[in-house]
Amino acid sequence: MSPTVQRSYLSRAIEQADLGTCVRAFLGLCALYVIGSAVYTIYFHPLARYPGPKRAVVSNIFYSKAIVGGDSAKIVKSLHDKYGDVVRWGPNELSFACAEAWRDIYDRRKDGKVLVKDPLFYRTDDTVRAKQIVSISDPEEHAQMRKMMSHAFSSRALLEQEELIQHYADDLMGAIRERGAQGPINLVEFFNWTTFDVLGELAFGEPFGSLKNRKTDPWIAIILDSIKFNAWDVAIWKLPILPRLQYWLTPAKVREGGIKHAYESKDKILKRAAKKTDRKDFVSYILAKRDELHITDWEMAAHSNALIVAGSETSATVLSGLHYYLLNNQYAYQKLKEEVRGRFNSVEEVDAKSIERLPYLTACIEETFRIYPPIPIAMPRVTPKGGCEIAGKYVPEGTTVGVHMWSVTHNPRHFADPDAFRPERWTDPDCTDNLDASKPFLVGPRMCMGINMAWIEVRIILAKITLLYDLELYDKNLDWNRDQCCYTLWQKPDLFVKVTPRISF
Numbered sequence: 001m002s003p004t005v006q007r008s009y010l011s012r013a014i015e016q017a018d019l020g021t022c023v024r025a026f027l028g029l030c031a032l033y034v035i036g037s038a039v040y041t042i043y044f045h046p047l048a049r050y051p052g053p054k055r056a057v058v059s060n061i062f063y064s065k066a067i068v069g070g071d072s073a074k075i076v077k078s079l080h081d082k083y084g085d086v087v088r089w090g091p092n093e094l095s096f097a098c099a100e101a102w103r104d105i106y107d108r109r110k111d112g113k114v115l116v117k118d119p120l121f122y123r124t125d126d127t128v129r130a131k132q133i134v135s136i137s138d139p140e141e142h143a144q145m146r147k148m149m150s151h152a153f154s155s156r157a158l159l160e161q162e163e164l165i166q167h168y169a170d171d172l173m174g175a176i177r178e179r180g181a182q183g184p185i186n187l188v189e190f191f192n193w194t195t196f197d198v199l200g201e202l203a204f205g206e207p208f209g210s211l212k213n214r215k216t217d218p219w220i221a222i223i224l225d226s227i228k229f230n231a232w233d234v235a236i237w238k239l240p241i242l243p244r245l246q247y248w249l250t251p252a253k254v255r256e257g258g259i260k261h262a263y264e265s266k267d268k269i270l271k272r273a274a275k276k277t278d279r280k281d282f283v284s285y286i287l288a289k290r291d292e293l294h295i296t297d298w299e300m301a302a303h304s305n306a307l308i309v310a311g312s313e314t315s316a317t318v319l320s321g322l323h324y325y326l327l328n329n330q331y332a333y334q335k336l337k338e339e340v341r342g343r344f345n346s347v348e349e350v351d352a353k354s355i356e357r358l359p360y361l362t363a364c365i366e367e368t369f370r371i372y373p374p375i376p377i378a379m380p381r382v383t384p385k386g387g388c389e390i391a392g393k394y395v396p397e398g399t400t401v402g403v404h405m406w407s408v409t410h411n412p413r414h415f416a417d418p419d420a421f422r423p424e425r426w427t428d429p430d431c432t433d434n435l436d437a438s439k440p441f442l443v444g445p446r447m448c449m450g451i452n453m454a455w456i457e458v459r460i461i462l463a464k465i466t467l468l469y470d471l472e473l474y475d476k477n478l479d480w481n482r483d484q485c486c487y488t489l490w491q492k493p494d495l496f497v498k499v500t501p502r503i504s505f
């Protein structure tokens with residue numbers, strides 16, 4: 001048949017086809033495309049040799065559902081239990097649950113290759129499009145920002161921060177005493193109030209006032225709510241077409257709330273910038289470089305917001321988990337009380353130096369970071385051009401990879417009886433656990449900048465509470481692991497405790 005005859009046959013067939021036939025043909029082609037790409041992704045994709053459930057591999061729907069469903073930590077852990085230390089849980093997504101991968105993914109590598117932050121996960125805030133220290137992907141831009149902020153986290157700066165932490169820790173002790181006398185108190189709220197006030201002072205030059213007012217400030221409520229919304233955002237951007245519909249998919253209240261929050265942040269930061277003060281808060285270091293690095297008002301506000309989330313929610317989470325696990329483990333709680341009460345007679349003796357010499361208190365905190373990491377998911381990175389080796393396996397370029405925090409710290413290959421809260425792992429010289437597998441602050445050039453501040457804050461608050469009060473869990477049915485959701489961060493349940501004061505202060 002000649003091409004002319006063929007063409008006329010085809011065009012006649014199209015002309016004669018009714019709407020139903022066209023729709024059926026279109027659907028048939030779509031089905032063929034879906035089946036074809038599923039077969040390719042499962043059997044011929046460069047990641048095909050990695051194990052993982054087929055339903056997770058064929059599209060990002062499984063990934064997105066897990067992220068917004070609030071139980072991704074447990075889902076990914078169950079995949080590791082079934083498939084091993086490396087799991088493919090999206091078309092282009094590998095999760096690692098082994099200590100060996102920490103160095104290869106996050107640290108400076110011997111081959112000089114750099115795995116940058118996944119821009120789909122760390123998206124720049126759409127409202128103002130301002131770059132900030134936590135989400136910036138580009139290594140050079142990040143290095144410049146990190147250098148600018150490093151002074152804010154120096155040992156000298158830490159001394160000033162300790163004063164502030166002591167001040168709010170003492171306010172917290174007062175609030176616990178006052179409210180505890182009236183009935184059970186929700187420790188989660190009290191810790192949020194405290195850590196947000198400390199960060200408010202450092203990142204915006206003023207506290208939120210929650211601790212003073214014994215009430216969650218609306219600003220904090222917006223930030224806590226945004227954790228869930230950020231998970232939606234990540235899920236949407238992983239799927240086709242939906243990012244184009246994001247405006248309509250975002251509830252108007254959330255959209256308007258985001259814009260209002262951005263403008264209020266800018267007003268707050270400008271108010272702080274106009275203040276004449278010698279105080280070395282985070283803002284002072286950014287202001288010093290503002291002209292040289294052309295930092296806009298929006299960027300200053302974005303940095304401050306990022307620091308608030310990075311530094312307050314995480315510390316409040318570890319303090320809450322710490323108290324849940326201690327109050328559920330009388331042996332450990334008793335041992336901690338003996339250590340703290342044997343060492344201090346009054347809260348004035350508790351400071352950054354003296355608390356370093358409390359090995360059991362340190363072990364309780366390390367164990368909480370392990371059993372309940374404040375950031376339970378993997379911090380996603382993208383493999384570089386030419387791919388690279390991770391934990392002894394070649395991973396092709398452009399793959400999203402990460403060490404899944406919850407899975408690696410609950411991996412029985414690294415920790416015996418991983419679901420048991422056992423601070424002794426960290427003190428017993430004969431313990432065979434691989435303690436290096438727990439890296440709650442990450443490693444390498446994107447490691448947490450506030451690690452020293454977080455340790456001081458958590459140690460001081462834990463030591464003071466243990467010295468001053470006997471606490472008892474009020475809700476005996478509470479199951480910390482069961483009763484909370486994991487978005488990118490935890491959404492914690494209430495933690496009501498009965499308070500009995502011991503000594504006055």
Ligand code: HEM
Pocket residue numbers: 133134146307308310311312314315318374375379440441442445446447448449450451453454
């Ligand atoms: C228990 C408390 C904390 C934990 C578990 C924690 C954990 C982490 C983790 C895992 C990262 C890496 C995030 C990523 O790769 O996306 C990070 C980054 C960061 N954290 Fe923390 N953090 C804590 C407290 C703090 C505090 C108190 C501050 C002080 C404001 C802080 C400031 C930062 C900053 C600025 C970064 C970004 C570092 C960079 O990208 O160069 N963190 N943190």
